[in-house]
Amino acid sequence: MAQWQGQFSGHTHETRVDDLEGALRLAIHAFTAATSEEERRSKAKSARNLAKRLLSARRRVLKARLVAALRVVTEEAHERRATEIASLRQREATLAQSGVHGILKEFGAPDAMTT
DSSP: OOOOTTTTSSOOHHHHHHHHHHHHHHHHHHHHHOOSHHHHHHHHHHHHHHHHHHHHHHHHHHHHHHHHHHTOSSHHHHHHTHHHHHHHHHHHHHHHHHHHHHHHHHTTOGGGTTO
């Protein structure tokens, strides 16, 4: 029987988001510190790629939370979680709408999108 190698390692969707946010902060710092135009383009590309990965990881977190909220057994419990479910769906829609540009803006480097 095949098993997931990282099982019980403590790595979760949330820890992946945290790791990617830290990496994106470093990439944004390198982008803003870059002096030549060629270097800025290279650093901007790296920042955009990390922002794409962060967007994907954040979507996975929201999807996992939504699945957990919908996995309740009784109708009564489902009604109690209705506001949580609506909030998660709203956050998912907002995240999809803002996209990579929204993440770069959140981290203070919206100009990395155009460079």
